[in-house]
Amino acid sequence: MESLRGLNLLIADRLPLFSSGVQHMLLAEGGYARIDVTDTRKELLQYVSSFTYDVVLVDTQLDKTDGVELLRQIRQRKPEQKVLFFGDWNNELFLQQCLFIGLQGYLFKQVSLRELNRAIRAVANGNEFFSREISNRVFKLAGNPGALSDLLTGKLNDREIEVLKRVVRQFSNQEIADELHISLSMVKKYKASLLEKTESKNSVGLTLYALDKGLFTTNDLVS
Numbered sequence: 085m086e087s088l089r090g091l092n093l094l095i096a097d098r099l100p101l102f103s104s105g106v107q108h109m110l111l112a113e114g115g116y117a118r119i120d121v122t123d124t125r126k127e128l129l130q131y132v133s134s135f136t137y138d139v140v141l142v143d144t145q146l147d148k149t150d151g152v153e154l155l156r157q158i159r160q161r162k163p164e165q166k167v168l169f170f171g172d173w174n175n176e177l178f179l180q181q182c183l184f185i186g187l188q189g190y191l192f193k194q195v196s197l198r199e200l201n202r203a204i205r206a207v208a209n210g211n212e213f214f215s216r217e218i219s220n221r222v223f224k225l226a227g228n229p230g231a232l233s234d235l236l237t238g239k240l241n242d243r244e245i246e247v248l249k250r251v252v253r254q255f256s257n258q259e260i261a262d263e264l265h266i267s268l269s270m271v272k273k274y275k276a277s278l279l280e281k282t283e284s285k286n287s288v289g290l291t292l293y294a295l296d297k298g299l300f301t302t303n304d305l306v307s
Contacts, residue, residue, distance in 0.1 A: 090117040091208055092136060096128040097121070097143040097170070106141075109197055110204075125149050125157075133161045138208040144171030144178075150246060150263060152181045159185060166207045170195075173217070177249050177294075183222070189213040239281045247274040252291045 093116055097103035103121040110116055120135070122128050125147040132140060140158065144151040151169060158165055168189040169182065182190070188207045191200065192215045203213040214222055240248070243264075250260045257271045264271075279285070282293045 091115060091138045091204065092118045093120070093204065094128070094131050094135075094137045094140045095119065095121045096123070096125075096131075096140065096146050098123055098146050098148075099143075103143075106200075110201070113197070113201060125154060128154075129157055129161060132158055132165060137165065139166050139168055139204050141168050141170050141204070144169050148263070149265075152178060152185070153246065153264075155182060155185050155187060156242075166210075168203060168207050168213070175249075175253075177245075177252075179218070179222070181245070190218045191215050192217065240278070244274055244278055244281070247271065248278055248290060248294055251275065251278070251287050252294050 093110070095103045095106055097106075100121070100123045103123065107119045107121050110119060120131055120137075122131060123146075128140075128142070128146065131137075142151070142154065142158075146154065151171070155167060155169075158167055166188050168191065169187060170191050171193060173192070179190070189203050189212055191203055191213070195203070195215060199215075206213040246264060247260060250263065255263070257268055257275075260266075260271045261268050275287075275290075278290055282290060284290045284293055
């Protein structure tokens with residue numbers, strides 16, 4: 085494999101031991117000018133704002149925050165920042181939203197060091213790189229690109245979609261509030277808005293709406 089030359093990389097993972105291990109292995113491979121590591125969302129955003137990175141490698145469960153919202157926050161600070169997600173499978177809606185925002189790559193954590201290097205190089209060069217299993221889902225979504233776009237540009241706003249995603253996964257109001265860092269009253273407000281906009285009567289109706297739009301499969305209901 086052709087070595088990487090002078091790349092600046094930021095690794096953000098919830099497990100410091102894991103990110104440090106990856107950092108040392110990549111440095112041993114050579115071709116990196118700088119590799120920073122962090123295990124918090126706050127520090128990740130500070131790094132992105134303060135330094136220039138060829139690629140930011142991000143754990144999809146960093147700080148237990150929503151990966152979509154985190155990607156959006158990175159984009160707000162550095163619109164052209166190349167981001168490579170690193171984690172376990174989430175669900176179809178999560179992938180759709182990430183692609184809509186402009187995610188460049190997504191790897192499973194059991195990836196080999198060789199494939200990780202290939203992915204970083206591809207993304208740094210302006211290409212996309214997805215694990216094979218995720219690539220199959222990307223191709224599937226490409227056949228129906230309008231579903232999420234209709235929601236994002238139509239009657240549902242970004243936050244309502246985030247709440248809808250958790251309603252479908254049977255989160256309680258408190259769990260939704262905790263994960264999205266909003267108040268219970270705001271959760272109730274968003275759910276009321278969702279019910280009105282989708283003409284649903286309850287959470288079951290919202291779930292059926294999301295399934296009808298192709299945003300979820302039935303497997304996602306127990307994920």
